[in-house]
Amino acid sequence: MSSLTNKRILLGVCGSISAYKSPDIVRRLQDFGAEVRVILTSGGANFITELSLQSISKNKVHSNIWDKEAELSMGHIELAKWADLILIAPASANTIAKIATGKASDLLTSVVLASKAKLILAPAMNQQMFNSSAVQENLKHLNTRQINIIQPDSGLQACGDIGVGRLPDSTDIANYVAKQFESTQLSGKNVLVTLGATVEAIDPVRFISNHSSGKMGMALVDSCVQMGARVTCVYGNIDVNLNVKAINIHAKSAIEMHASVMDVIDQQEIFIAVAAVSDYGVKNPSKQKIKKSGNNLILELTPNKDILSEVCKLDNKPLSIGFAAETQNTLENAKNKLKNKGCDAIILNDVSNTEIGFNKDENQVVFISQNLQENIAKNSKTNVAEKILKIFIKEFL
Ligand SMILES: Cc1cc2nc3c(=O)[nH]c(=O)nc-3n(C[C@H](O)[C@H](O)[C@H](O)COP(=O)(O)O)c2cc1C
The missing domain is CATH 3.40.50.1950 (Flavin prenyltransferase-like)
Structure with a gap:
């Protein structure tokens, strides 16, 4: 729509x-x-x-x-x-x-x-x-x-x-x-967006997750659809409505999200990794609900695969945008992420600012690429998404 x-x-x-x-x-x-x-x-x-x-x-x-x-x-x-x-x-x-x-x-x-x-x-x-x-x-x-x-x-x-x-x-x-507001700038392009929070099971009723609502990712999905792209949306736990014009694939855990992304990545020209993917998953989650006891409970966590890094190592790697949710040394950490992951652009999100970012309707970000560092002022996530895509299109397409 x-x-x-x-x-x-x-x-x-x-x-x-x-x-x-x-x-x-x-x-x-x-x-x-x-x-x-x-x-x-x-x-x-x-x-x-x-x-x-x-x-x-x-x-x-x-x-x-x-x-x-x-x-x-x-x-x-x-x-x-x-x-x-x-x-x-x-x-x-x-x-x-x-x-x-x-x-x-x-x-x-x-x-x-x-x-x-x-x-x-x-x-x-x-x-x-x-x-x-x-x-x-x-x-x-x-x-x-x-x-x-x-x-x-x-x-x-x-x-x-x-x-x-x-x-x-x-x-x-x-x-x-x-x-009149639809644009054709991404007409015919295949774009994959991941969004929302992954859920790492501890047992059948408990899990480890994070505060991501999927709002920023969905704003990007909506903008890409409006710009004429064929969008695949791989989503975790979200608090927003899906765009019916996208191909929507649910992935609960980081492992499922990795598999869903790898399944479709070779058809994509652009990959936008907005999902807050858990860096760690629980080793051997319990099949039964863990009973309360007076003792300490130790969970062993094992690192999950880094989806963005893996995509960026592919021979036919799509143009890739990552998101860096940082709380300290934000610019330095985001620039390191751009280099280490091998992606084309990083969107820095200072999540220590409680007025923007996680679960909020507004955001304020910095678009960072090899040749560019551009602040996108505080605005609705819809407008921020449009601005991110406009800068990206101008630099890379
Ligand atoms: C009952 C009635 C119905 C009218 N319906 C129309 C109409 O459908 N379209 C139209 O262009 N003018 C219609 N007119 C004439 C305009 O109302 C009239 O030209 C008026 O000056 C338009 O003012 P405006 O352009 O500032 O709105 C109608 C006039 C009357 C009395």
């Missing part, structure tokens, strides 16, 4: 009978993970209330360019800069004409002019209006300015006419928007 996680969508709602569908469009965009703010034109306010759109979007609805309070901080410019994408749905013939001629006569058209964000229009109107040469010429002209037009549906209209001009289904509109 496409994603709008952390994307900021500005929805313009115009004076069309189909404006009653706009709260549903807000909902569907939110389903994809977007934050939505709404500009309601004065025409639109005749068809749908600010209160409905405010309640659904959970944000103040903007409608008046002469709002003295908002304009104290140049509200229309702020909105223009805030948006990652502007969607106008429904777009009236009137607003389409204004945008085509570069007018800035209300808040919506002023924000459109002041924004660098991609613009999508979903025209909705009576079929005669839609087919009029004025509207068609305006749309043709907007198309030459790289403004995306969502074709209206055909069918029975509110006025009783039958023809083209109906606002498409809200889910289709949200899908169209989400597709």
Whole structure:
């Protein structure tokens, strides 16, 4: 599924009978993970209330360019800069004409002019209006300015006419928007990502594991999928949803994860080792639950295979990224890891900082390769994943 996680969508709602569908469009965009703010034109306010759109979007609805309070901080410019994408749905013939001629006569058209964000229009109107040469010429002209037009549906209209001009289904509109953020930078590439924590059994009910939730790894899986890669995800213990577009393989212990990775590694062009793999496993785990006794219990641990090192020693080694979760001498340890494991890049994660890393939604990392050391500032794991991949693609692909 496409994603709008952390994307900021500005929805313009115009004076069309189909404006009653706009709260549903807000909902569907939110389903994809977007934050939505709404500009309601004065025409639109005749068809749908600010209160409905405010309640659904959970944000103040903007409608008046002469709002003295908002304009104290140049509200229309702020909105223009805030948006990652502007969607106008429904777009009236009137607003389409204004945008085509570069007018800035209300808040919506002023924000459109002041924004660098991609613009999508979903025209909705009576079929005669839609087919009029004025509207068609305006749309043709907007198309030459790289403004995306969502074709209206055909069918029975509110006025009783039958023809083209109906606002498409809200889910289709949200899908169209989400597709704008898909990239093809990893198109056709096979990428293997390991993530989550391995579980080393002590006995049938007890185990040794760690705090990894799989959030950072899954953010990378999602980003790779969005960039067009064929992703295989080998996951241990996780606290996130799987991406249904990836091939998902569960591996409980470090031994199972090693086997699962080695099974598929020769088909991969990129390997991203995010899983927190236990360095040690329990020698001879008990088949029965160990009974409590007053005596000390000694567990003998044996070293597990180092999956990243082994992959990097392969003759047909894929481009490989490792993660270094460090608590001290972080930079030095991460650079040593890059050298010792023979991988192409290491992502340093300072896990002594309790605000980031394990089980948190945000992360702050350093991308380290032979030729590069780049800080990626604290941000959502989704955005950090995108930045890691962008740097990686620029350096290696
Ligand atoms: C009942 C009614 C329904 C209308 N439906 C539409 C419509 O579906 N599409 C459209 O472009 N204009 C429609 N209009 C005309 C617009 O509301 C009008 O052009 C208005 O100025 C648009 O303002 P705006 O572009 O600022 O939203 C309708 C008008 C009325 C009275």
